[in-house]
Amino acid sequence: MAVKRRKSSGVDVAAVAARASRDARGVPAELLDGYLDVLASISVSGQRIGEDQKRLRHDIGGRAAELGVALRDLIDLYLTATWLAWPSLPGVCEATGSDGFKAVGEAVFRAADATVVELAEGYEQAQRWSVRQEESFRREFVDDLLDGRNLGQLPERAERYGLRLAASHVVAVVSSPEPFIDGGGVARQVETALHHRLGSRDVLVTTKDSLLVCVVPETLAGAADEFVRQVGTAVADGTGWRAGIGRAQSGPGGAVRSFEQAKNAVGTAGLLGLPGRVHRAADLLVYQVLLRDSAALAELVSVVLEPLRVARSGARPLLDTLSAYFASGRVATATARELNIGVRTVTYRLHRVKALTGYSADDPEQGFALHVAVLGAKLLGWPSLPGTGKEGAP
Missing domain, CATH: 3.30.70.270 (Reverse transcriptase/Diguanylate cyclase domain)
Known part of the structure; x- marks a missing residue:
């Protein structure tokens, strides 16, 4: 139905924009950027908001995000400007009859709705980009900090x-x-x-x-x-x-x-x-000392523990027994509980270690060398070292 119009009183764009800015907690009125003129035109033509205007509002949403304007305040600016301008819009001033006002209202608020959607999408897109960029900056900083790169720039x-x-x-x-x-x-x-x-x-x-x-x-x-x-x-x-x-x-x-x-x-x-x-x-400095000269540690492990490879079950059971024995303070019963084996088995294995290596776990000097060798074996991954062949003999 055609809209009957009466003479327009016009919109005081500057006054409406200034008041909308105040009501929206000081959001810059410049962010309206021609919005009121668009509303005035649509109130007369009844057309939908154009693609160029959608792109503009999308960009303005992104600009507002960069300026640190809250999304709710940006939307408040536009909606406040819309209802403030409504009585003075040419289409409203010229419309007659309920159908005329209804047609103008539908056109104006459809345009306002499309505008708010574009503003929000542009704002959120800018926020996502900002978050990704911040995450990228943070990741780069963390990598430089923990890799020791670009030390001169790190403090700032x-x-x-x-x-x-x-x-x-x-x-x-x-x-x-x-x-x-x-x-x-x-x-x-x-x-x-x-x-x-x-x-x-x-x-x-x-x-x-x-x-x-x-x-x-x-x-x-x-x-x-x-x-x-x-x-x-x-x-x-x-x-x-x-x-x-x-x-x-x-x-x-x-x-x-x-x-x-x-x-x-x-x-x-x-x-x-x-x-x-x-x-x-x-508390672990002693192990760092051992690892500082890995070649000497590997030689100690080889000299002291290599004979264990010929044990029928391989070196591993004997090595585990030694490790548990030293960890328990050289107490056979505690070792047995830790390994879930009998005390006689522990004693037998310790005797077997002495027979194969010549080192006694209970001798102060030999036990110290044996203990260090066991620790070295764990640190170096012995007996599963590359190129050493099978662990034990049948």
Whole structure:
């Protein structure tokens, strides 16, 4: 039905835009960018909003996101401008009869609806891009921090994440059979809980090499231990996770040094089967000393333990018995319980070790050499070393 019109009173675009801006908590009126003129035209023509206008509103939504304008305030700006302009729109002023007003209303509010949709889509697209870009920046920073790259630029970049790299930092890591994912549920839960419990934002929780990593300032007492406690809450007990805590290190390269120490602590504890979940690098320095000269350690293992390969069941049962025996403080009954074998079997195996190697586990000097060799075997993966052939003889 044709719309009957009467003389338009016109829209005071500047006044409407200024008031809409005030009502929308100060959102810049410039973001309306011709919207009121479009409404005035549509109120007369009854046409739908054009594709060019849709693209413009989409772009404005993205621009608002970049300016830090809240989406609800941006939409408030447009809807407020719409109802403020309504009485003065040419189509409204000229319409007569209920059908005329209905036709104008449908056209104007259809245009407003399409506009809001485009604004929201453009805004959300910009937000997603911003999040991806921030994640990319954060990932690049974390990799540089924990790989020790671009150290000269790290302090300035670190301030963005609350870290002051001139101070000393401690790095804690957690390993699990199920790799940790950057931005995954466990990482988010631990980070949120840690910030809440510590009341500090100077804590970085991230992932690296499938490990969950936490970088904390040394001055934040107990932060590394709290990180481990929160992991225990977020991860199921049966997952077999382990934590390593590095020593405090200062300077831009301190984080990577502490990270390597924490990572080595976890790896060493896993190789040696050390009890407990938490392993501190400071407590495992003796093993780092052993690994520092891996060639000499490999020679010791070869000289002391190689004869065990000729045992009928191979070297492994004898090696496991020695390991459990030294771990129990050289108590045969405790060793038997640990291995779920009889005490006489333990005694027999210890005698067999002495017969094959010439080293007695109960002799102070020989026992020390044997103990170090057993530790070295675990650290080096002996007797399953490449190129060594079969483990034992029939």
